[in-house]
Amino acid sequence: MSFDAPNFDFLMSLGIFALVMLGFFVLVIGLSMLGSFMTYGTGGFGVVMQNFQRALIDFFSISPKRIGAIADLTIKESIRKKTLLVFVIFAILFMFAGWFIGGTTDRPDLQVRVLVSFVLKTISWLVLIVIPLLACWGLPTDIKIRSLHTVITKPVRRNEVYLGRLLGYSAVGTGVLAIMGLVGYIWIVRQTPTAAQKELISRVPVYGLMNFTDRFGREGTGINVGYEWDFRSYIEGGTKSKTIYLFDGLSSDSLKSNYSARKAKYDKALQANAESAPPEPGVLNLEYNFEAFRAYKGTLDKRLSARLILVNPDDEKVRVPLPVFEVKEFSRFNEEKLIAVPEEITYRDEESQQLKTANLFTDIMPKGNLKVEVECLDPGQYLGMARPDLFIRMPDKYFATSYFKSIFGIWLQLTLMIMLAVTASCFVKGPVATLLTFSLVLVGMTPLSTMMFQMLQGQIEGGGPAEAIYRMWAHMNPSVEIQAGAFSYFLKIIDGIALGFLAVAFFIVPGFVNFRMVEYTANGFDVPWMSSLLPAIAITLGYVIPCLVIGYCSLTLREMEAK
């Protein structure tokens, strides 16, 4: 995965949310009006207004005490339904996990990744199945055994029933998740081999923008060396082909404080044990994750060589080449891929070949902007990189920070799923609510949502469903044009309608992809606020009002006697 997902545009998203909510309320009121007119004739308007007024009263006189009582009952009911047996499965899995994943490879660095993703994925799979399943069946069972019938005859509002259920299940989920998260954390720390304990960190990266030059030094794109996974583009060694990374908004103060923090840690480690101390930090710490591709054998006992050149983007004459290094791709330890740049850099000038000294802050990045050029030095060999493959490493955070952020991500996902489940259970029976909830999750979590998006964008060849059916029947592949005319126009209209429905479905389905934080933690990165945590929180909050309204309306309008 890419660790530099674009930042979440909160204001724009808020604007879109406001528009959607407006549309939603117009739709709700419009449909209510239409239904009332059809049922009560001209008196329908009054009925709608009456209900609207009742709804306002219901929402403004919510009683936390009553909600608390229902939530409390929900928790008790969940425990009675043996929900906590999930801990047994959890315990069994963790007791025997060592059999499956322990010692899979001798490389401790690779083990850390496997251990962390195992724990987080196991927790999310257990919690995200059991609790929403419970939520799907709660209200329908209440209706079936008529216990809800007893409740609603008491002075309890329908929205309180909804909120009570929601909070109750969320509380159960939170408790289960908190215990599992804590046990999982202890398990990871205990299972990680001593040699890889230092890999349990949360790195905080600052990414730049990336460009390429071709072998003649002209602006270009990277080379595809033939891998199916085209995440990385490659530059050709021994030519003018380069990758250029542009970083902006760097603050010298922040870099200096980063240095002080790292230096203090380094001095402490050096004092404790000189042999196992990490490499000496620099004021600027660049970390790479390049990949080597050999077009021919070359010198086998030597890895491919590369060089970074620091350039002042505002005065490109200032070019400071850093020492040549061997690329340690898929390295055992992150520290091996760290390039520490001191404040004062002594270098050999490319033109005059004389030794010079440059100051990082005054000569290279006086305005806080930095350009880093990457060169592969082995002629005919290739070096691959993507945008997140070179970043400035800020002070690391504790592993627990990233780990518990991921747990928080799972919690947000759980809350959203419970919300969807409780809402669905307000208007359909248990099995259908289960199907509906998990279908929404499946579509939102899997590549299906990407496919829907591509289809809406017109990126998928072969048109919509009508055109696809016609093509299959006529044995036409997607690259053959359908002759323009009344028939193709007809197909387009049908497809337009179908795609309209698809668009509505696409925007209703929650973007569960934004809740994926496990990869950050497993790969030793901190979970970023702007591109991961904030969108997840915003999406979860975004569903609260519509779900509450739908749930309330459904419970109000539903015939409780109907089993």
Added chain:
Amino acid sequence: MNNLTSQQRKLLYVFGILLLLVPIVYLGLPGSANFKGKLADLRTKYELGEASLGNVDPASATMNLVLLGMRGVAVNVLWQQAIEQKEHKQWGELRSTVDSIVLLQPHFRQVWEFQGWNLAYNVSAEWDGVADRFHWVKEGAKFLKEGTERNKKYSELYWETGRVIGPKIGRSDEWKLFRKFFLHDPDNPSYKHDFPPDSPENADVLPDQELNPEQEDNYLVSKKWFTDANTVEALPGNRQKKFDRLIFRSYPARSQYNYADALHREGVFNEGSRAAWEQGYKEWTTEYGVDRVESSFNGTIQLEADDATVQELCDLDALRTDMTEDQRKVYTNFDAKKKAIEFNQNKTNYRYWRVRGQAEKDKTMEEAHREIYAARDAYLKQGDLETGLKLIESGMKKMQEMLDKLEYTELQLEDNLQEECIKAVIVWKSMLEVKRQPLPENYPLKKMYDENPQRVAEFEEIFRNQYGS
């Protein structure tokens, strides 16, 4: 039935259950000395029990029970994941997924073969550092070794383990380092990566204890695996499905030859290397050559066979009772048997390796190799033209002398020897050019050089790329 009371119905159910339990208990009785359950009996007879297939892994057995009938689906999902993880270069995860696949299908031979090969050949090639590549070759070998422990009757898995430890380590582009790493493991914490594996700094570094506990040459370790493969393959009712049986069974002796050849490639020319060739010759002719196997159409054969042996084989087949009358006619026919032996000798390149072994244990041959190797070293590495020229001319002469012997003419067709001879002539010609001496009309190895213009062009280009014109 409807008139029965609740209690009567319950009693009826209990009776039904007990009735059904009788055959289940009878069939499922455990095996014991006195009374054997039917299923246990059949399991023992056909050796289908987990324990008789190989070591029992409790995790694997548990997983299979827990998944009920869904393990096929689970394996498919995992396999898909493994492909994706390889594509996305998630190596740790890939290894873990592969382990999960074999937990679910521990007795599916092809899974072990494919994934072992995948790790040793494909994943290792993705890494740039040779030590890293070696790590993944070892991972592949260890995976296959685990496969043999779980499936003691699949001779193919023993063979595959031997292939990774032998030819993969000994014949890859990185063979020089790989062979040294096999003796001084770079994954060992005491290994010093700034020094070569055979430097004094790494002299005490032990090999990987799982693969090479006795600190032996990789080809000698692979020979043990191939020998085990042959032993397992020869068990009654057990046949390998990899390739022709005679070729399959030739690998232990071939490994010994490979070991001797690797010593030469590394510039070791001494009593030890000659002894290695001699041992190879012995194993080829007196062990592999006298191995009696069933041929497809001509009954029992053995590759090392004079007329008397051929007749003996015919006589032995005449005593057999497990053949038709038509087969009897062919199996006991002297000419047919002899022809079959010749056919199989060609198929396994038997005569060539016999001649090669015989020639290589000859002192003249050893000197020819040593002088050509030393000449290249003197000229190309130390720049000592005079010593180089003297040595290479002597070496070429001795090599030609060996090739001229009637019994060794077959050697001229062998790739490795051709390569050595042609490269020697190329180096020699380069020396003459430097000395501004004309090329004589006749010189040793000229015939081989002239008869292989394509290979000459190929090696000349390599030489030019490495050392200039």
